[in-house]
Amino acid sequence: MKLKIYNTKSKTKEFFKPIDLNNIRIYVCGPTVYDRAHIGNARPVVVFDILYRLLKYIYGEKSVTYVRNITDVDDKIINKSISQNKSVDEITSETIKWFAEDNKYLNVEKPTHEPKATQYIPQMISMIETLVSKKNAYVLEDGEVLFSVNSFNTYGFLSRQNLESMMIGNRIIIDKRKRNPLDFVLWKPTSRNNIGWNSPWGYGRPGWHIECSAMSKEILGDTFDIHGGGIDLIFPHHENEVAQSICANNKRLLANYWMHNGFVNIEGQKMSKSLGNYLTVDDLRRRNIDGAVIRFVLLSTHYKQPLDWTSRKVDEAQNILNKWYNINNKQNSKINGIPPNKILDALCDDLNTPLVLSEMHNLLKEEDYQGFTNSLIFLGLNPINSKNSINSQKDQQKEKVNEIINLLIHERKNARGNKDFKKSDKIRIKLEKAGVSINDLENETKWTLKPNFNPRILLTEE
RNA sequence: GGCGUGUUGGCAGAGUGGUGAUGCAGCGGAUUGCAAAUCCGUUAACACGUGUUCGAUUCACGUACACGCCUCCA
Known part of the structure; x- marks a missing residue:
């Protein structure tokens, strides 16, 4: 295997050769924490x-170091803190908490390290000092440092x-300094x-790219195996990281492999706040869309390709997972084991x-239930988020909904018993609409909520 | 203007120099009061042009179209 x-760097698929078999090192650009994570962040x-799971499987649980940083100093955060009249720290700690909750909902394993930019200011300053002393960077009169x-x-x-x-493009703002x-x-x-820190160049804060160079150096070393992130980060973010790190560290390489995931569109359109097609993980959770369904949709397109997020895909994913879980419940496979x-x-x-997902279907055809479960x-x-764990703070409301549905199903059962099919069909159609x-089984009726679940329809008469 | 990606059946989405993707939908059937679920069977595709080849959806070149980055962005 x-x-x-x-590898973005070579534009070809390459065999992965680790630098150190006992310590595979990977760095992925994480979120800037100023708002709820959207599905583009989730991808x-x-x-x-x-x-991460695959590397741990191949090289051993303890032989992989996965760093996903958190950018907690940035203009967007500062702007939000001003507009909401909250401290920067309040904004970032709240957003970090949301991010962790979302990741748990999506069944994402915690990386080995989740460093925050603000905890690495001295390392950034020292790296900038090196760059200045090596003439890779220069200081302006007002204390701004540029690479x-x-x-x-x-x-x-x-x-x-x-x-x-790059200069020919007319989008570069000319700054004579x-x-x-x-x-x-820098x-x-x-x-x-x-918000700011004292530095040899006066009070200020770091530029956007230096944090990743400083943190990856500190935690992973000058050169590591894989660097990942969204495709939009190739330029300028990763390009600048490479420049800073290589110049400061005197090494030939920053990362051996560069991986970039494609963007997420919504119903064929570019996701943007102004178009109103901006979907967060939390939005989906509120719509009763299970984390596994979100995960399924995100994995159903190859990571390099653009992914079109559509409600149709969500429905399909939900149906497939329902089917899979029913099979799984019946088979009682053991929990541990290696995938085929x-x-x-x-x-x-x-x-x-x-x-992989299509091979999952094939495993079922071949009746390899153990391989399937693994x-x-x-x-x-x-299914880590059982339906009932969603929105736990709204349990009371949920119970009410359960009660109403169970009552309607009971009524339908009675009607069917009395061969009053007109009435039973009416109830069934109402439930479907909501x-x-x-699902009528031999001696009971099971029900599940679909993503379009709307409890209001249950309460309307007829 | 520069750089990059893509175009596969009704939809989604892999892959391959010669044979089956897979899922959903459709169609036929079993089952069902009806529906759902389930099961069996089945139709259907590789943007266009030229070239390379015994053979191209797959390789090369060109054309068209779509998308992304070059400015904060996952």
């Missing part, structure tokens, strides 16, 4: 969770850009009223999760 990874979290892209001759290699052609318009901020001066080779092979082929758990698609799907 050999893992292959598509890399789930994708790299699969990679000089001309000082790094392979700048643009990762994103396949060259300095000249910059030696090259593409020079980017340290930004700020007023004493704002065809599942692992598909995962090893650059995380081909759509193929795979389900391996993929994190096992998003309750019913």
Whole structure:
């Protein structure tokens, strides 16, 4: 079983060769914590969770170090703290809590480290000092420190850009103080009223990219195995990280493999707040969409491709998982075990999760229930959030809903007993309209809520 | 303008130089008071052009279309 990874750097699929078999090191750019995580944020979290599980399986539970950072200093956070009249710390700690809850809901394993940018300010300052002393960076009069892209001759290699052609685009704001318009901020001066730290260049805060260079160096070392994130981060974020790290550390490489996941669209449209098609994990949870369903949809398209999030896909995922869980309940397979080779092979082929899911169907056809259960758990698609654990604070309301549904089902049963099929059909149609799907078994009727569940319809007469 | 990705059956979505993806939907059947669920069977695709090849959906080149990045963004 050999893992292959598509490497953005080489634009080809390569066999994965670890630097140290006993310590596979991976760094993934995590969220900037200023708002609820949307499904676009959830995608890399789930994708790299699969990679983390796979690496642990191949190289051993204790031989993988997975770092997913948290950016807790940033303009967006500061703006929100001003507009909501809350401290930066309040905003970030609340958002971090939400993020953790969402990840739990999505059955995402905790990374080895989740460093916060604000805890690594001294490391950032020291890295910037090195860059200044090596003339890879320069200090302006007001204390702003900029990285000089001309000082790094392979700048643009990762994103396949060259300095000249980037300049032709008219989107670069010309700042005369910059030696090259593409020079980017390492340290930004700020007023004493704002969040900031003392530095050799005065009171200020770090630029966007330096945090990842500082944290990855501190936790993983100068060069590590895999660096991941969203496709939009290739330029400028990762390009700049490479430049900073290589210049500061005097190494040839930052990461051997670069992996980037595609964007998420909503019903064919680019997700954006202004279009009103902005979906958070919390929105979906409130709509009774199980974490496993979200996970399934996110894994049903290959991670490199754009993913179109549609309600149809959610319904399909829900139906498939319902079916799978019913089979699983019947089979009573043991909990522990290794997924079959065809599942692992598909995962090893650059995380081909759509193929994995289709092989899951095939396992059922072959009646390999043990292999199926093992795979389900391996993929994190096992039902950890039972329906009843959703919105636990709303248990009372839930109980009421349960009561009404059970009452209607009881009425239907009586009607059927009396061969009053007109009445029983009416009840069934009403339940269906409300998003309750019913299933007549030999001596009982089971029901489940569909994503379009709307309790109001239950309360209307006729 | 630069860089990059994609175009597969009704929909979603893998993959392959020659044979089956898979799921949903559809169609036929079993079962059912009806429905759902389940089971059996089944139809159907590789944007266009040229080239390479015994053979191309798969490789190369070109065309068209779509999308992304180059500005904060996962």
